[in-house]
Amino acid sequence: MADQQNAQDLVRFLRGRGVTTSEIAAELHRSPRMVRKILNGETSGALYRDTLEELASTGRVTKVPPRRRLKDGSLMPVRTKAGAESKTVIPEDPGGRYTEDRQGGRMQISTTYMAEGGRQIDAKIPKGRTAKGRAQANVDLVQMIRNAAKGQAKDKQKQITARVTFANGRQMEVNTYNASTMLKRVNEAGGDTLGWLARESELRYVNLDVSEVPITGVTLNVTQMPKTEAYDRNQSRGRSRLPRTLTPAERKLKAEREAAAAKRATRRRGGRGTNS
Secondary structure, three states, X not given: OHHHHHHHHHHHHHHHOOOOHHHHHHHHOOOHHHHHHHHOOOOOOHHHHHHHHHHHHHOOOOOOOOOOEOOOOOEOOEEOOOOOOOOEEOOOOOOOEEOOOOOOOOOEEEEEEOHXXXXXXXXXXXXXXXXXXXXXXXXXXXXXXXXXXXXXXXXXXXXXXXXXXXOOOEEEEEEEXXXXXXXXXXXXXXXXXXXXXXXXXXXHOOOOOOOOOOEEEEEEEEEEEEOOHHHHHHHHOOOOOOOOOOOHHXXXXXXXXXXXXXXXXXXXXXXXXXXX
């Protein structure tokens, strides 16, 4: 009953601060109907209490509550909206997927070659942050990204879809990049492919703390695509990949980071403004 009261009180508190039911639901990655059930005492809300508490105390969410799973590990179906063809649907897990395969061990990289210049690069990486295998994986992955970038023709480009696995078994797709863009970004990170991929993952999944769990697996799917007029326009501007549309949570996180950077800059200037 304490959990029920706690969750219910937290929703009431947020509503009293002007946060709408739909906004709370979006932060929980659930439907407004679920939030109303918590508010009305129809469900305990215990699964969401920590996230609601974080939202109430800090104004933002970094840990999305997990979806309920069946005994076989699959996601539990949820009810669909009225009028849908099916009464239930398998929801999307907002935090990526998980594998039960053992993580860590000796560094291994393998490449599967496919038609039209495509290839899949799979890397298994030791858990230890100072392990020699992690340093070697960085070197090998940079070289493979460089090879893909060099393989681009006048009218063809190579795109790389990056997927990562973390030491806790969490798997997620990071993004799709032009090969030259990925190489540039990794070089800007000092050749630290794993560190760069971790930061990219954190930008896409705001409920991910990359400082605690190291990457133990990387998959790079390289495909050859025709260059488009949009690609040529962006390349002429020094940007060979269209920016991804940020989610509301990412926009909020970006704004907070920019505000924090501005405060640090002000402190370095001794509190003086930019205007003379």
